[in-house]
Every structure is written in C-alpha cells, then in structure tokens.
Amino acid sequence: MYTTYIFGLNDTLYNATEQKSRARFAAVESMIENGLPVDIETAYTTLEEVVREVGEDAPNHFNLLLKRLGVRDDPRIIAAGVVAYRDVSRAALRPFPGVPSTLISLREKGKRLVALSAGDAVKEWQKLIQLGLQHFFHAVWVSDKNPITADTINSALSGLTVTPADSLFVSGVPSEVEAAGRAGLKTVLFSPRRVNPPKDTRGDKPVIRRFQEILQL
Incomplete structure (x- = not known):
C-alpha cells in the first residue's frame, strides 16, 4: 500500500x-x-x-x-x-526487537525507507551507526530545529520528494505522530510499553506494540 x-x-x-x-x-x-x-x-x-x-x-x-x-x-x-x-x-544503545528484520523485509519489498530526526546531525548519525542501522535507509533527514514539527516534516517531504499519500510515518513519540498527521501523512504510533495498545481518540491512527506489526499495515 x-x-x-x-x-x-x-x-x-x-x-x-x-x-x-x-x-x-x-x-x-x-x-x-x-x-x-x-x-x-x-x-x-x-x-x-x-x-x-x-x-x-x-x-x-x-x-x-x-x-x-x-x-x-x-x-x-x-x-x-x-x-x-x-x-x-x-x-x-540497541535497536528495539524486530527493527532490523522489519527494515530488511520492507527493503526486500522495494519500499523506500527514510529516517527522520532533529538535533545535532553528527550525533544523530552517530546513533544510527552505533545501532548498525545506517545502511538500511535510503535517506536520512536531520532537522536542526528540535522538536520535530509539521514544518520539519513538510521540509523533509519537499527535500526528499516524498508524496504524503503514498507514505507512512512511524514514531514512538506521540507529538511526532501528531505533527506528521498535520503534515498530511498517514501515521502509526509505536508503543511497545502497552500490553493492549488502544487507537487514538479519533480512532484513525493505529497503535502497534511490536515493531514488526508494521508489515501488516
């Protein structure tokens, strides 16, 4: 999809x-x-x-x-x-369970993977490299303005020529999910700490507990 x-x-x-x-x-x-x-x-x-x-x-x-x-x-x-x-x-500094295997599966399906963060670009890249995930992503966008806002995401979408209608935004930070929604993206909240994660108040944003559930969306 x-x-x-x-x-x-x-x-x-x-x-x-x-x-x-x-x-x-x-x-x-x-x-x-x-x-x-x-x-x-x-x-x-x-x-x-x-x-x-x-x-x-x-x-x-x-x-x-x-x-x-x-x-x-x-x-x-x-x-x-x-x-x-x-x-x-x-x-x-270790990936959540299921992260590497899920990213591999998405790449094998021909999906484009983008990592989005905010802060010092060198430090954010250090995290990706220490996690061993830097090679999974086709593009990495780091904003120097923290926290991530709808404007941040719009800039990334424009700079990376990403079409919102064909894209899914995944984050474990509720404010980032809300910002992505305001930018016109379909979103999912990754919430591994919840045993039975609910949908949000509007019921149109799924919440997942296991990272690999992304493959079912």
Whole structure:
C-alpha cells in the first residue's frame, strides 16, 4: 500500500528514554564515587532539571550540574561523569526487537525507507551507526530545529520528494505522530510499553506494540 516508510529515530528505532535515564544515573553515581558531595537522588534529579532547561545537545551538562549544586568545578568529578555516561550510553544503545528484520523485509519489498530526526546531525548519525542501522535507509533527514514539527516534516517531504499519500510515518513519540498527521501523512504510533495498545481518540491512527506489526499495515 505504501511506497515510502518514514521512521522517527528516538524511542522508535531504539529506547532512547531508557538509554538516557540509565546513562545519567550511572554518570551521577560515578561522580559521587569520585567526590561529588551529594546523595544520588539529589544529583540525578538536578541533572534532569539541567538537561530540560538547556537541552539535550548542550555540551556542559555536568559543569552546570556542579554549579547548580554549589560545587566548584572539579575535573575529576566531571571526567567520571563523562566516562560513565558514554560507557552506559553505548551499551544501552540497541535497536528495539524486530527493527532490523522489519527494515530488511520492507527493503526486500522495494519500499523506500527514510529516517527522520532533529538535533545535532553528527550525533544523530552517530546513533544510527552505533545501532548498525545506517545502511538500511535510503535517506536520512536531520532537522536542526528540535522538536520535530509539521514544518520539519513538510521540509523533509519537499527535500526528499516524498508524496504524503503514498507514505507512512512511524514514531514512538506521540507529538511526532501528531505533527506528521498535520503534515498530511498517514501515521502509526509505536508503543511497545502497552500490553493492549488502544487507537487514538479519533480512532484513525493505529497503535502497534511490536515493531514488526508494521508489515501488516
């Protein structure tokens, strides 16, 4: 039915929420082990606040964390956080079950696959490469404006000469699904955490629990 499948990246091809949470927890745990004089709950909660305020792509989260906690910059503490974050982040960066096999099946059927994301282009490509998925996609579109909006998607559709009527947008982020709908795309919400995923309030956007269910749409 569809000739083009457009996929979000974060919380769609892999569990970005869990990966970031685990990496940040490991980071503050290591920082405490290396001299940060606060309890882990305070450190983790404060780090989450910092990330929300300055954005995920800001380069100095741990420096800002120390400043927010009233602790002077300490290179050992900062380095401990950086090393732990990178180690756990890389270990937790794995595709959701069924992602590689589903992408292979779609390619074998002659479908065009597009990955769509927002943020720093190099970092988004790093994720795809670390996931081992970069070769599955015919095109990758990274917007420098985060979050993804209908305008973002319209720009991608125009730049990639994608016809909305022949395309399906898949994402695990509800706001991205809504944006794609406003851009005129058929959409599906990937929600692996729900046992019995419901349809949305209008009943015209399917919700799937297993990634490979895309092949049945």
